[in-house]
Amino acid sequence: MIDLFATTKVQELIPKYVTFIEEEVIPIELQLLDVSDINAHEQQLMKLREKAKIAGLWAPHLSQSHGGLGLNLVEFAQVSEVMGMTPFGHYAFNCQAPDIGNMELLEGYASNDIKSAFLAPLQEGKIRSCFSMTEPEHAGSNPKYLSTTAVKHGDYYVINGHKWFTSSADGAAFAIVMAVTNPEAESPYQRASMIVVPTTTDGFELVRNIPIMGEAGARYVSHAEVRYNNCKVPASHLIHEEGQGFMLAQQRLGPGRIHHCMRWIGICERALDLMCKRATKRKISSKEVLGDKQTIQNWIAESRTEIDAARLLVLHAAHKIEIHGSKAAKQEISSIKYYVAHVLQQVLDRAIQVHGAMGITDDLILSWWYRHERGARIYDGPDEVHKSVIARSVLKDYQTKEQ
Amino acid sequence: MIDLFATTKVQELIPKYVTFIEEEVIPIELQLLDVSDINAHEQQLMKLREKAKIAGLWAPHLSQSHGGLGLNLVEFAQVSEVMGMTPFGHYAFNCQAPDIGNMELLEGYASNDIKSAFLAPLQEGKIRSCFSMTEPEHAGSNPKYLSTTAVKHGDYYVINGHKWFTSSADGAAFAIVMAVTNPEAESPYQRASMIVVPTTTDGFELVRNIPIMGEAGARYVSHAEVRYNNCKVPASHLIHEEGQGFMLAQQRLGPGRIHHCMRWIGICERALDLMCKRATKRKISSKEVLGDKQTIQNWIAESRTEIDAARLLVLHAAHKIEIHGSKAAKQEISSIKYYVAHVLQQVLDRAIQVHGAMGITDDLILSWWYRHERGARIYDGPDEVHKSVIARSVLKDYQTKEQ
Amino acid sequence: MIDLFATTKVQELIPKYVTFIEEEVIPIELQLLDVSDINAHEQQLMKLREKAKIAGLWAPHLSQSHGGLGLNLVEFAQVSEVMGMTPFGHYAFNCQAPDIGNMELLEGYASNDIKSAFLAPLQEGKIRSCFSMTEPEHAGSNPKYLSTTAVKHGDYYVINGHKWFTSSADGAAFAIVMAVTNPEAESPYQRASMIVVPTTTDGFELVRNIPIMGEAGARYVSHAEVRYNNCKVPASHLIHEEGQGFMLAQQRLGPGRIHHCMRWIGICERALDLMCKRATKRKISSKEVLGDKQTIQNWIAESRTEIDAARLLVLHAAHKIEIHGSKAAKQEISSIKYYVAHVLQQVLDRAIQVHGAMGITDDLILSWWYRHERGARIYDGPDEVHKSVIARSVLKDYQTKEQ
């Protein structure tokens, strides 16, 4: 904990989350990832959530009136790091992506009907949801490139389109779909809208769980390709207003990136912990353990420093979002998105190398992250896009000065 | 092809291998990797090998008297690059690891009985084999650390031990096992021997195919954990002499590293090819494709240069081995082992990043290599060990000068 | 300014320092570095200091009773960044190394006589001083390796030894010398002491100002090789107690590293500023400026992010020193020492590259830093040593757990 950010709440809660994660989640993390028996998998998850509720740690991001702990962004960020130390950490407390982002979105912008129909059971952990934006045919980074349409017919939208990386669609109760409703809008940023589509809607087709890095996965642990074939939903399923899809996406992404980054820092801490355990235990001769080698020491030192830098950057960005809003923190958010993803990849790579052959087996959790977090430098905007955002933001001041 | 190394044979053969790989192997590479139906998998492989024989490309590394094409190391290296462009490239021509290394070993050091019983069917592609050296309890880099024992009782060795990363043991006809026969030998390098153990021997226990980066695999595409429980084999199964295990391992590893490195270069070329295809096709706006972005250009340029450097280093090392032997080329072999593995990881990482979300799916071959070649920096000696070998070799001259 | 650290004092002072640095120092920075006419050089410096006093910005690190502004470490760190933007920034306000470190040392540990004889005029900016520790014959990182001796004869110490990198000895009034007084002490860390040696002492021989990266420099801008030939000083010149040299060095280094790191961050900000100016002004075609190129954008983005990370790390370390002391912050101090030096080198390198041929000329300040801050990864402990310190500190917890 960094005293600068450790509120009383955080100081009180962190040790509890640490205990829960260490005692209840980490020991069964490899089992939780096994989806070969879906029923067993889901029952185990349900049990875990019951324990989380009993421990009084449920839904730290939700207000107390919604059954949560009422943490603000900076506080939640610190809890998120602890949860990040194991893949189902966030799930245990119902604050996993994409549901947490959907909750925030619906809380802020949906009608009361939508809230009671979809948000309430989501907050209670009775259902799951997904977010359907990326299309295989188009570069995600360019907002003009979106083919999915939602055409209004009377009181309904009829949605047609092809999406992928609709994470956790398998078993989800509804999707929030990004679709073009106003193709004629002058600004390409005002053509799309977000609409709630129950997965039971006719024409909602889960084409497949995309095999990613060796695994198609299932249910929560999956990334679906989805087709929307003339999906008809009531017009009231629109979130906020027509043409506000990008504004909403931006709203969703600011805190979303804080969540991801702190989760990654949790992964880093876990990887460093495994690295240090191995370094002190693995004998390489009768007198020496791995940690006596200077190369290993260099990796530990660099990992320690880079993780510390990453955490300060993220918490500072969260602090800025909280005080000045996501827009004001745009540059900082892009900085952490690419920087922490980079640190994550470096630290995981070192941790694997320290474990030698064991590092690439699935006997350890490292290989799972190595595979599934290669995407960290791609999802929510690839490094390249974020660097351009930062540079343009920095250079803007100079261009203005010129005139 | 680099004219400095392109003998007539190479100039004639390379285009044929390119055609075969492009027309017969790459189009079905993702299917070949699918082991969900073992029979279908093996039949497909058998067909592929038949085509290879018909095409006159079978076993380029074997002498013509053994049914091969009689290429020397430098020639084979260049063919190996072409085969490396797809995972089953080497398999198609019966020059895949670990079998190729075992063939070289038996050819050079086994008794005639062993040759006719095990080597002949291996060369004909009728059986497969495996190599059992690494132990989970010990750092592979330290020769003093080997617990498997082979105790002589009359005309037999009784072998006990625990190995892992015995690649392709599943379905193999025999293993070459590294075991301590002479625990009292003064030099720790003269305590172990290599012994042929048929997998049908009582006490040969294939504990599991180790799940690696998301897949346990099967048959050829697997890495087994094996226990030797009082495995009794005739004393004539000893390869060469007692206490010569490490000498043999060194012999085996020199050319073996050339094979791996050239295979990795093949992977790099394939990855660069996919990168360039994507860069010229993927639109990011109505006017621009990915390849117009300078960052993508940097990656292509760096990949092109690094691959060229890698190839020259490897072929030069192969050339040196051929002229002066593996021992004289020890430093060069360590250089290419770590350097090419590094280039491989860099190029694969860039290729994935250029493909965005698609890059992490299993719809492309890239993710398979990303996962299964993370081990390239570990197997056959981790980077760290090779760097020490190089440094000590370089510094030796200076220490001598001192005296 | 980062609100987390911006006290009222800082908020009030920073803009004043920025104005002074931008208006009074930067415009003449290249002239200030010119020591070809020593008198002119020194007069210019004197004038600058007078302006600093008039502006009410003199000696921010000193208590108000000593004529300063009474800033604590975290506050001073932030001011130090501003001063760091130009080579004579700290000098203008009398808080330049090595004098600031010597002031802290004498303030904390010298006798009252020493204070009035040496500290008072130093604080007033009437004299300069130097610090004489490193020896050419020995690795600075190893405390057992120190040949300079101070032998007590009655009321005097007689000092003999050979030092280099005694920065700013040329023109200094006194040196603080690290010398072995207790060669028999059990711990090698308790053999040396610090002693004040006026440069007018017989036997004090300034051998040369060492040419460094193309310049020997002179006066404040120089790094001397010094011989102590039977230098006789009163025993009362001992600082603190005999055998406490290393303890004092550690005391001196904690805050000293904060000072250096924040100065480097100031250099980074200046370099990034020059980079951005060049990027927006330099045309590379009729339509494009350098800043339109993605590679340049990447460098700007990476520099911005790394500098932000560095600043947070340093201020957090300063905050920890202030609350818990240098010893408790040992790991953090080693982290910033190597990390910020690395960022510094990266950012300077990029800034030079952005300027093309101009970047390597002395028409800009960049080349001066490029040369004179290559030492940043060496002085006050090379990267390698700091990484070992961090690793050992991290691993200590694991070793303890073991038992």
Add this chain to the structure above:
Amino acid sequence: MIDLFATTKVQELIPKYVTFIEEEVIPIELQLLDVSDINAHEQQLMKLREKAKIAGLWAPHLSQSHGGLGLNLVEFAQVSEVMGMTPFGHYAFNCQAPDIGNMELLEGYASNDIKSAFLAPLQEGKIRSCFSMTEPEHAGSNPKYLSTTAVKHGDYYVINGHKWFTSSADGAAFAIVMAVTNPEAESPYQRASMIVVPTTTDGFELVRNIPIMGEAGARYVSHAEVRYNNCKVPASHLIHEEGQGFMLAQQRLGPGRIHHCMRWIGICERALDLMCKRATKRKISSKEVLGDKQTIQNWIAESRTEIDAARLLVLHAAHKIEIHGSKAAKQEISSIKYYVAHVLQQVLDRAIQVHGAMGITDDLILSWWYRHERGARIYDGPDEVHKSVIARSVLKDYQTKEQ
């Protein structure tokens, strides 16, 4: 020596050059760089050249009819590496830039009159020359950006313009100047010409030797800013034809980059040699020398490998130029230009770090190269431009395939 490239001539000559460099040049290299007494400096150089002639090693790049040794490009490249080990290596044998490039240019394209007036004394080492192309106002990478003009008036050209980085202009007998003669030419690549301008011409103004990285230097060791103020030269001073300036520049640059790259490799070998000497001699405790530390070993191993890769790349490119010409080897030339410059910077940086404080002093040659070869990533085209050249060359095949 690499046997693939070691012709009989090379095998015979290399040891002689090594001996000369080690015995005659390296021992006085720091003195040779000292230009504080110009006369002494030049006399020392003259003596060195006399020795080179006596040793039968003069002008290896020139044909025997011109007093040289008649080496081809690949042979000369290997000699160039040896000479590169010390700053005045090439100078000793009259094959230093920019004179060697000018010799090649005049040999290939100048009229016989120009040859006898300017080339002959240059080949004999009686005069020096310079090459005047880069302009401070324009990015060197863009051929449209050239302001210097040569306007024809009868039998004369009148040249006006502002150049910098006209290396070694101080003391040179003539400059080859790049100037726009055909501003109306359709292609921007056909507007400029190269013209010989004696430095005694009225209006030739050597504004200054530009201070670079701390030194303005003098004579051969300098980089001038030059103004051409109505410089009138006979029309016969035109080299080749009007509008052929860029073609000539390209011709000049191909082999020129081989020369630079091999010289850099010589620097790298020297730096690695110093690194190894230090590593084996510098004690860090009673039992350990620097070279026992794994970090130092890593640097040595990486340097060894990278230098080997660099050498193979360069010699292979030289080989390609010789067989297929500079144009066919364009991609390879760009690869080596950026790659070897990068290796150079890495190796020098490591060598300095291994030497600690001594590494940044001018007591060793390392700091001179560290400063004066920072330009290697800029002159003759910055890294960024070369990477674009490579990428466009690679991608061209894919774009063609498309159609």
